[in-house]
């Protein structure tokens with residue numbers, strides 16, 4: 028059953044402590060190595076306060092509905108029990124603060140000095156934990172998280188934890204579509220031994236909104252986690268993912284597509300910790316940038332001394348559609364074990380003139396040809412998504428972006 | 441009225457003049473061949489005609505079906521009925537063959553105000569045409585030209601020509617890279633597309649192709665100029681004496 032989230036008390040000593048840490052350290056400056064490429068100056072200058080009421084409708088241009096999913100809707104960061112449907116699913120939902128084990132896990136987290144982590148834990152109005160124990164079921168259920176919010180000059184800070192029991196399976200779709208000045212949700216997925224999770228995040232917020240969501244993952248023995256992030260919305264956005272491989276033979280696959288135009292700043296940051304031996308990680312990132320947009324990929328792989336036989340791969344490619352864009356890639360390998368295979372690679376390119384001419388010579392108009400080539404550039408990464416329903420969602424947003432982007436270019440020619 | 445009428449065409453690439461004044465008229469239904477040594481400007485002519493960026497027309501005019509195409513972009517020229525079978529077809533990783541073929545055909549139908557072809561009937565048409573050219577279903581499923589052998593790429597060009605039904609087709613060394621059997625299949629494919637309303641300009645180094653696709657006229661291009669024109673026997677002459685002999689004759 029749903030807990031009485033309306034009566035959820037925010038002001039407790041624990042949240043106070045997180046807010047105090049945030050206040051003590053302040054917003055990250057560009058001197059902070061972790062935030063070197065992403066300045067929050069534009070955000071800090073905006074006046075806003077923490078939202079207290081669940082307001083704001085879901086953006087009208089969302090991808091078509093997914094059937095039979097369990098939808099949880101957060102408006103202004105506040106869990107809206109009226110609009111969420113727990114169809115035929117048997118998830119257990121609790122308040123994080125009343126769940127000793129969830130509480131302990133969060134307290135043990137290694138992100139003590141992370142500004143957004145502290146801010147959101149301190150400011151959160153809704154913090155829920157969902158337990159999935161369905162080892163016997165064949166088809167993984169779908170949980171959808173909508174982060175919406177209709178008010179600018181407000182910020183939203185929801186916290187969602189999803190715990191997969193032993194051998195449990197779940198597919199998670201996050202849709203970030205708020206117009207809040209700042210949306211900074213934390214989604215924490217804990218995978219017990221043998222559990223499997225496909226997790227897709229679509230950050231398609233309005234362009235006046237800043238998006239600083241955190242994704243935290245911890246993986247047990249033999250678990251299989253697959254994340255795909257699409258980031259095309261927001262003014263300043265940073266999709267930051269911290270993943271801990273804590274059990275042997277676990278594997279994770281992270282892929283992301285970022286699409287930017289106008290003056291957007293899109294940051295994809297991953298921190299991957301191989302803490303034990305025999306784990307495998309793979310990361311594939313593709314970006315397309317137009318106008319004056321800037322795209323960042325920072326990927327750190329840390330291999331602990333005991334994490335022998337680690338296999339960590341990272342590949343990023345960016346396609347630049349205008350001369351004024353900038354793509355930065357910062358791979359970081361911190362390897363403390365000796366028997367490991369780790370590699371990374373990065374390329375940056377433009378649309379190929381030969382390919383454009385080939386398409387033109389067949390009568391295909393330039394804008395259509397460009398769209399075809401942009402979509403072709405993304406298709407491999409898109410097909411990393413294993414859940415067909417999720418792939419359709421992402422495809423919808425990509426097509427939306429590409430058609431908008433190429434139409435805009437025709438106007439400026 | 442000729443389908444293609446090239447008048448005193450001069451063109452340069454990267455500021456360097458490559459074509460020094462070409463005159464060529466092709467009447468409806470005619471097949472003309474262009475032969476010429478490496479670097480004489482054959483591919484350049486085909487790119488200039490099809491409107492490739494960087495291939496600048498510096499003088500003269502080109503009429504397609506009586507209208508100048510000088511001001512038209514490459515895609516507009518294609519939609520007005522011009523087709524180029526590339527000497528080196530371009531690979532398009534990630535672009536599915538079927539959707540590429542359909543986008544090409546639909547762009548032409550849209551231009552003519554005709555209804556676009558639906559996916560199912562289109563697949564049927566493509567399968568039928570592919571069969572004639574010995575193109576396998578597997579090839580159709582792959583991304584455009586990706587992983588195709590040299591000969592497969594050439595067949596795929598002719599498949600596109602068959603689907604697009606151009607009024608003027610330029611075939612740039614479609615025979616290079618083809619084995620004996622493939623040459624026969626492709627030539628037969630091309631011959632099937634010969635039509636009173638369709639003209640072709642076949643660029644080749646070898647008389648062998650011209651014994652399959654019999655041309656109405658043969659032109660010799662050398663250093664950016666047509667130095668000699670004649671009937672199909674001119675190709676045989678080249679085969680026997682090389683271009684040096686032609687130069688002497690001219």
Ligand SMILES: Nc1ncnc2c1ncn2[C@@H]1O[C@H](COP(=O)(O)OP(=O)(O)OP(=O)(O)O)[C@@H](O)[C@H]1O
Pocket residue numbers: 453454456458476477478479480481482483484485527
């Ligand atoms: N981008 C360029 N800049 C300068 N010169 C060029 C450029 N492209 C082509 N050329 C020159 O133009 C001339 C004609 O080249 P083209 O490719 O048209 O020859 P071709 O007759 O098709 O030769 P082949 O039989 O080898 O295919 C060559 O001398 C070539 O070096």
Ligand SMILES: [Mg+2]
Pocket residue numbers: 482483484527612
């Ligand atoms: Mg050539």
